[in-house]
Amino acid sequence: MVEPELIRAAQSGDRDALITLLREIEQHVYRTAYYILNNEQDALDAAQEALIRIYTKINSYEEKAQFKTWVQRIVTNICIDKFRRTKPSVSIDEHEMVFQDKQNVEFEVMSTYVAKDIQEAINKLPEHHRTVIVLRYLQDLSYNEIADCLDLPLNTVKSYLFRARQQLQNLLQEYQKGGVTG
The missing domain is CATH 1.10.10.10 (Winged helix-like DNA-binding domain superfamily/Winged helix DNA-binding domain)
Structure with missing residues (x-):
């Protein structure tokens, strides 16, 4: 679980906090992307795109929603867009x-x-x-x-x-x- 103080610090422009935040969520983001897209390269691309979007949109996050849900929404939307273009399959490793x-x-x-x-x-x-x-x-x-x-x-x-x-x-x-x- 990501600490609210870390999110606030990242939103206020603390670059180290933002990097720490992204590192804390990157595995979770990748796993979601992988299970939806079932392709390592596509999942890596989607995860990278999601992390960049989180990086650029961190100030749009409002604490009324859970941070985990906000992140999942971003990565899921990116994956759905990729899924619609490629129609991949889910893999249970x-x-x-x-x-x-x-x-x-x-x-x-x-x-x-x-x-x-x-x-x-x-x-x-x-x-x-x-x-x-x-x-x-x-x-x-x-x-x-x-x-x-x-x-x-x-x-x-x-x-x-x-x-x-x-x-x-x-x-x-x-x-x-x-x-x-x-």
Whole structure:
């Protein structure tokens, strides 16, 4: 969590505070971009563009909104613009998965298939459903934060999430029956 004093110092022109602020959020910004765009280079480009926009627009941030939500709105909008131009897919990186029992090879193999099935299902979602799923379940934003980030009414966010979960359930139906789709 970014300290409000750091934000205020950055807004008042303290260059060191601004650099510290950007360093604190850069990994979070990149992760959001990566999960939405599913391409390392595109994610790096989007993250860089978002950080530059945050740098140039820091004075437009008002404390009535959470800083995290303001940042997510910027990076998400940039990613949506890139997404509309390229139609990429979300990737769930198997290398980030932590297996509690390294001896259980079958578990690892099945987990890889599960991750791949989920990844493929998310990739098939419409853009707006994919975005709310990424923000809710991969970035752990609340419904209100997602609504603020995407500039949508709260009920629309709830509706998008409901429909996205229904679509994911339908897409993963074969897996739920015990089979693997990939």
